Amino acid sequence: MAMESTAQGAGMSPLELLQQAERVTGVREASALLSEAILCERKVDAHLNELLSKRTTVEIGVANLKDSLGLLGLMQQHAETIAQQTKQASTLADEVSRRVRELDASQVRVSESMRRLESIAEAERCVEELKDAMATSEYDRAAERIQDFTQLYFAVGGGGDGGSRKGGSILAEDAAGASHALRDSAAVVRETARSLREIVLEKFERAARERDHEQVKRFAAILGPIGLVESGLAAFTKYLVGLVSSRATADYDELLSEISVPRGASSEGRVDFHKCLTNLFRDVAEAVEANRDLIAEAYGADGFVGVLAALHGECEQRATQILRKHIEFRQLARLAEDAGAGDNNGAGAGGEGGSASRVKDFERTVDEVVMLCVRCEEYNSLLVDVLDQARASGSSAAESKIASLPSSPLNCCVRELNAYYTSLEDAYMARTIAMAVEMDECVEGSMTSSLVEDAFFLLQKCSRRGMATGNVQCVCSVLSNVNNHLCNAYLAALRHDNSVYDCLAGTPEDLQLDLSALDNTSPQCKAAQALNNFDVSAEYIKKLKQDLDAHTFEVFRLAENRNRVQSCLSDMIRTSQEFEKIAASTADHVALRLMPRLKPSVDVVQALSFDLSDAGYASREAEDPWLSDFLSKLEDALGWVQPLLTAQNYEHLVHSVLGQVAKRLEALLLQKRFNQLGGLVLEKDVRNIVACTSALTQRTVRDKFARLSQMATLLNLETPAEVLDYWGDDAMMWRLTPFEVKRVLKLRTEFDLAAVDALPL
Numbered sequence: 173m174a175m176e177s178t179a180q181g182a183g184m185s186p187l188e189l190l191q192q193a194e195r196v197t198g199v200r201e202a203s204a205l206l207s208e209a210i211l212c213e214r215k216v217d218a219h220l221n222e223l224l225s226k227r228t229t230v231e232i233g234v235a236n237l238k239d240s241l242g243l244l245g246l247m248q249q250h251a252e253t254i255a256q257q258t259k260q261a262s263t264l265a266d267e268v269s270r271r272v273r274e275l276d277a278s279q280v281r282v283s284e285s286m287r288r289l290e291s292i293a294e295a296e297r298c299v300e301e302l303k304d305a306m307a308t309s310e311y312d313r314a315a316e317r318i319q320d321f322t323q324l325y326f327a328v329g330g331g332g333d334g335g336s337r338k339g340g341s342i343l344a345e346d347a348a349g350a351s352h353a354l355r356d357s358a359a360v361v362r363e364t365a366r367s368l369r370e371i372v373l374e375k376f377e378r379a380a381r382e383r384d385h386e387q388v389k390r391f392a393a394i395l396g397p398i399g400l401v402e403s404g405l406a407a408f409t410k411y412l413v414g415l416v417s418s419r420a421t422a423d424y425d426e427l428l429s430e431i432s433v434p435r436g437a438s439s440e441g442r443v444d445f446h447k448c449l450t451n452l453f454r455d456v457a458e459a460v461e462a463n464r465d466l467i468a469e470a471y472g473a474d475g476f477v478g479v480l481a482a483l484h485g486e487c488e489q490r491a492t493q494i495l496r497k498h499i500e501f502r503q504l505a506r507l508a509e510d511a512g513a514g515d516n517n518g519a520g521a522g523g524e525g526g527s528a529s530r531v532k533d534f535e536r537t538v539d540e541v542v543m544l545c546v547r548c549e550e551y552n553s554l555l556v557d558v559l560d561q562a563r564a565s566g567s568s569a570a571e572s573k574i575a576s577l578p579s580s581p582l583n584c585c586v587r588e589l590n591a592y593y594t595s596l597e598d599a600y601m602a603r604t605i606a607m608a609v610e611m612d613e614c615v616e617g618s619m620t621s622s623l624v625e626d627a628f629f630l631l632q633k634c635s636r637r638g639m640a641t642g643n644v645q646c647v648c649s650v651l652s653n654v655n656n657h658l659c660n661a662y663l664a665a666l667r668h669d670n671s672v673y674d675c676l677a678g679t680p681e682d683l684q685l686d687l688s689a690l691d692n693t694s695p696q697c698k699a700a701q702a703l704n705n706f707d708v709s710a711e712y713i714k715k716l717k718q719d720l721d722a723h724t725f726e727v728f729r730l731a732e733n734r735n736r737v738q739s740c741l742s743d744m745i746r747t748s749q750e751f752e753k754i755a756a757s758t759a760d761h762v763a764l765r766l767m768p769r770l771k772p773s774v775d776v777v778q779a780l781s782f783d784l785s786d787a788g789y790a791s792r793e794a795e796d797p798w799l800s801d802f803l804s805k806l807e808d809a810l811g812w813v814q815p816l817l818t819a820q821n822y823e824h825l826v827h828s829v830l831g832q833v834a835k836r837l838e839a840l841l842l843q844k845r846f847n848q849l850g851g852l853v854l855e856k857d858v859r860n861i862v863a864c865t866s867a868l869t870q871r872t873v874r875d876k877f878a879r880l881s882q883m884a885t886l887l888n889l890e891t892p893a894e895v896l897d898y899w900g901d902d903a904m905m906w907r908l909t910p911f912e913v914k915r916v917l918k919l920r921t922e923f924d925l926a927a928v929d930a931l932p933l
Contacts (some may be wrong), residue, residue, distance in 0.1 A: 258431075292324075311375075378389035431443055432639050446544060449494050477563055495582075500536055502540070527881060538637070556574060605631075605661050619817075623665060624708050639720065642727055651720070656749050763831075773801045776801070780797060784849040830873055854883070889920075913933060
């Protein structure tokens with residue numbers, strides 16, 4: 173217990189020791205508690221000694237604090253003085269700021285008063301200048317002074333209503349307020365403006381009657397500023413419409429007088445619908461361009477659109493009248509109906525209807541229809557461009573005007589005219605192609621007959637004429653008709669029975685030809701030109717497409733329209749390919765007819781042996797038994813026709829002949845037996861025939877003899893297994909199948925058949 177008490181008493185404070193002493197019951201506890209008390213006493217003594225050691229420092233600090241108290245009091249007094257002074261300065265600053273604000277407000281009022289006085293003085297000067305301008309008949313300057321006075325009037329303002337009507341017009345009866353500083357001057361200006369209105373309107377009407385355009389423009393520019401916006405716009409619009417109408421009436425009356433002359437070739441030629449329509453459109457375009465800035469400045473963008481709409485309304489009525497009269501006078505409906513009936517009966521160019529004079533008259537009508545369509549398209553483009561510019565300038569009415577153009581009466585009439593043109597153009601192509609077929613002849617020194625040049629000249633002219641209309645539907649119809657005529661009437665005229673071309677097969681000796689006497693009347697020249705017609709036509713179709721492709725980008729701005737036209741042009745490529753196929757098949761027929769003349773020199777191979785001894789090999793090396801004779805006959809058979817055929821036709825003929833020769837040689841060689849020496853001879857013959865026939869053509873002939881070359885390679889192998897070194901090699905494209913390879917290897921007398929069959933090909 174004593175030990176526990178000692179442990180508990182360790183570190184106790186004096187107060188705790190006293191409390192513990194009251195609970196002591198034994199000597200041990202008292203002894204332990206005494207020891208703890210002694211220890212605590214020592215600690216207290218040490219603490220007191222430490223405090224006593226700091227006495228000097230504390231006393232010095234207290235002395236310093238006593239010295240600082242006086243300084244702090246002095247600082248407090250200074251701070252109170254500064255605070256008082258700051259409060260006084262703040263009060264003074266507030267007073268100064270208040271007075272500055274009052275001065276600023278006074279200055280603003282003074283400035284406004286000065287500006288108002290200056291405006292009043294300027295307004296008075298405007299009134300004086302207005303009077304001077306009226307006295308000297310300077311109405312333009314008078315209108316400017318009225319505008320200037322109006323701006324100054326509302327800038328001055330004043331009591332009553334006057335100050336609240338900023339941006340209005342003083343020309344109204346109630347414009348001047350009772351307390352307005354310029355009330356009296358405004359009354360003078362208003363009265364002067366009334367006089368100016370009367371004078372300007374009178375002079376405008378007089379100038380309009382006298383067709384004095386410069387004076388009309390002068391007074392039209394004045395009407396807006398003097399408050400006559402609506403009436404001025406209406407008067408100027410009426411004047412412009414009257415100008416267009418009077419000129420159109422005169423031209424139309426002249427047109428009617430020409431129409432009234434009894435019909436005849438000379439009278440019909442004098443009736444110029446195109447001139448009448450062009451003058452009308454030109455008058456409208458000039459009226460718009462010459463007065464655009466004036467109208468936009470005086471009456472705004474919407475005012476300009478209103479004038480344009482009025483001019484277009486008059487122009488549309490007159491143009492529709494001209495087009496209807498043209499359709500009636502030229503009897504386009506009957507012509508289109510007769511043309512359709514003639515085409516259906518197959519007599520579009522026959523008899524009287526196909527005479528040269530009638531075709532020329534028909535073409536003049538077609539040209540006239542096209543020119544009318546072109547002028548209408550140009551006029552529509554002008555309208556759209558001008559309205560687009562007006563819309564960009566802020567006109568709200570331009571968009572609706574653009575949207576209404578496609579359904580306007582004029583464009584409906586133009587669509588009808590385009591339909592007539594499409595029918596007439598189709599009939600014209602049918603008639604002229606039929607005439608070209610009738611007049612077809614062999615031309616001296618030409619590769620083709622006259623039909624090819626004539627037909628493509630006509631088709632190109634018709635295609636370009638269709639492009640000129642600028643109407644995508646019309647262009648697509650014309651191009652479709654061009655392609656149809658190429659595929660039908662034109663192709664039918666070029667076709668002949670294959671027997672016509674038989675005269676091209678053979679040597680001059682076989683055919684008993686005198687090459688120096690060949691002319692355009694000989695069957696050989698006619699047959700060659702007939703064959704060339706297909707090849708040249710295919711090239712001309714491609715050139716025609718390229719030419720029209722270029723025109724497409726010039727005529728159509730929208731990609732959608734260009735794509736539609738190019739889709740129609742793509743049909744021409746297929747037509748060109750069809751002509752190329754016919755030319756190729758005809759050349760194949762000539763080559764087939766030529767083979768019986770070449771076959772005897774090729775069939776010599778059938779009697780030759782390729783299982784050679786050394787002596788036989790030496791004999792074959794010294795003297796060629798068949799190849800020289802074959803090459804000589806081949807050159808004789810093909811050389812004389814080369815000047816008569818186009819390069820493409822001649823190339824195809826040569827390759828077709830060589831292909832058939834190669835097939836014949838292959839069939840003969842597969843019936844032979846070979847040893848290695850025979851294989852060497854065959855390889856040499858194949859190389860020689862490739863080298864010699866290459867001189868006959870610009871294209872390579874190796875592909876024609878590729879199978880023979882591979883047969884020669886196989887027949888020169890040392891063992892059957894050696895073929896595996898070549899088989900599957902990417903550097904060599906095999907034309908022979910695995911079965912054919914084994915069949916050729918079995919022709920070697922030295923090779924074991926079982927070993928050949930066992931090859932893993």
